[in-house]
Amino acid sequence: MKRRSFIDLISALDRGEDLDAVVDRHKVLPKPEVTRVDESATHSPGTASAKSILIVENHEDYRRFLRDQLSNAGYALIEAESAEDALAALATSLPDLILMDIQLPVMDGYEATRQIRANPDLKSVRIIAVTSYASAGDEAKALAVGCNAYVSKPYSPRALLAKVKEYLA
Numbered sequence: 001m002k003r004r005s006f007i008d009l010i011s012a013l014d015r016g017e018d019l020d021a022v023v024d025r026h027k028v029l030p031k032p033e034v035t036r037v038d039e040s041a042t043h044s045p046g047t048a049s050a051k052s053i054l055i056v057e058n059h060e061d062y063r064r065f066l067r068d069q070l071s072n073a074g075y076a077l078i079e080a081e082s083a084e085d086a087l088a089a090l091a092t093s094l095p096d097l098i099l100m101d102i103q104l105p106v107m108d109g110y111e112a113t114r115q116i117r118a119n120p121d122l123k124s125v126r127i128i129a130v131t132s133y134a135s136a137g138d139e140a141k142a143l144a145v146g147c148n149a150y151v152s153k154p155y156s157p158r159a160l161l162a163k164v165k166e167y168l169a
Contacts, residue, residue, distance in 0.1 A: 054095040083112035102131035117146035
């Protein structure tokens with residue numbers, strides 16, 4: 001796997017700077033502390049507490065990137081390495097948003113999304129498909145099974161964060 005690092009900086013008059021960085025994992029700074037949602041607590045989407053996001057991603061590098069970016073933006077996180085882990089987490093936690101990888105082992109993200117949408121208690125949770133699938137029709141398929149939005153990898157860190165903010169507004 002080819003590794004790469006980049007820094008993305010945008011500056012706007014009277015708005016300050018926006019800096020996004022992806023650093024090769026062999027040169028990573030100390031990992032920030034991750035805020036985890038207390039799975040024993042009940043949580044209603046849209047409450048005043050920190051918005052929570054369930055990250056469903058089987059690749060540790062992508063999960064780490066999302067963890068770093070979203071925890072630094074102030075979101076509470078729940079992580080699942082598989083669709084099965086995500087469904088188990090949803091039995092005890094109600095996140096405000098789910099970032100769903102589509103290409104997962106055993107059960108794919110399409111089937112996980114179908115099962116989530118079949119549960120009346122989870123119908124209001126927003127789901128963004130975040131996937132390396134980028135063929136014609138993949139976005140339509142993700143939307144058809146119940147995803148609210150679709151982001152293909154690789155993506156701009158700023159664009160992904162903007163999409164998350166859009167669906168948590």
